[in-house]
Amino acid sequence: MKKKYGLMILSSLLLVQIFYYYNVVSAQRKDVKVPESALVQTTANDKEVKKTMATTKITEENRLFVRNEAAKYYDLNPDYMGWLNIADTAIDYPVVRGEDNDYYLKHNFYKEEDVLGTIFMDYRNAGMGLDKHTILYGHYAKYGQMFKDLDRYLSEDFLSEHSEFIFSDPFTKRTYKIFSVHPSDANVDFINVTFEDNEFSNFIDTLKNESIFSLDTPVSAEDNILTLVTCNYDVNDGRLFIHAVEITE
Structure with missing residues (x-):
């Protein structure tokens, strides 16, 4: 009998440890291992190279090869599509x-199992600025990782001061300006990526009407838009949608 109770106690302790690890330690790690930011400042050497290239007649003998900055991320993960910075x-x-x-x-990002995942583009998107509607997803993590900070856009003051953000693909630094912010249920209508005839124009109108703030950011059917999506716990099975239009010059 004592042996039976002893095994029950050990089993209970093991279950408590497993629960603690997955719900406290793993699910809310405060450290996130990501590559060094792609949005680095131009170095003095880079400036000298650019100056030399601008003032020197390029021939086969003196042609300079400058490796695409994105190449190092492709080396780490061939699924790399770009870099997001807010x-x-x-x-x-x-x-x-x-x-x-x-x-x-x-x-x-390193394809290791991780409860926090990483920021990812909808698999239906082509990327490289080719989509009418690009969608990026990320977890809402309690301690601020991934897309937790998107909920700061529920403050109109924060939105007015941070209405623009950067999503750089491997060849182009792209700037986006927010035109709609809204929490909602997990409605698939907000993540359409293919449109026919005037569907895209109607889609934009729908997103504008859903916004909890009245924003005057111009956006038309000729533009490309990008949506950031994360969880929102103010709504049952909720999501927070941040919609922005590309304004890259």
């Missing part, structure tokens, strides 16, 4: 795209 937030992450929208929910 000023004054923790959102400064590489973006990947998987074969579906499930894999990177549980794997980090």
Whole structure:
């Protein structure tokens, strides 16, 4: 009998340890391992190279090869699609795209199992600025990682001061300006990526009407838009949608 109770106690302790690890330690790690930011400042050597290239007649003999900055991220993960940065937030992450929208929910940039996942593009998107509607997803993490800081856009003051953000693909630094912010249920209508005839124009109108703030950011059917999506716990099975239009010059 004593042996039976002893085994029951040990089993209970083991279950408590497993619960603690997955719900406290793993699920809310305060450290997130990501590559060094792609948005680095130009160095003095870079400036000298550019100056030399601008003032020197390029021939086959003196042609300079400058490796694309994105190449090092492709070396780490061929699923790399770009880098997302929102000023004054923790959102400064590489973006990947998987074969579906499930894999990177549980794997980090290095393809290691990780409850925080990584920021990923909808698998239906082509990337490189070719899509009418690009969608980026990220977990809402309690201690500020991934897309937790998106909920700061529920403050109109924060939105007015941070209405623009950068998503750089491997060849172009792209700037986006927010035109709609709204929490909602997990409505698939907000993540459409293919449109026919005037559907895209109607889609934009819908997103504007859903916004909890009245924003005067101009956006038309000729523009490309990008949506950031994370969880929102103010709504049952809720999501927070941040919609922005590309304004790259």
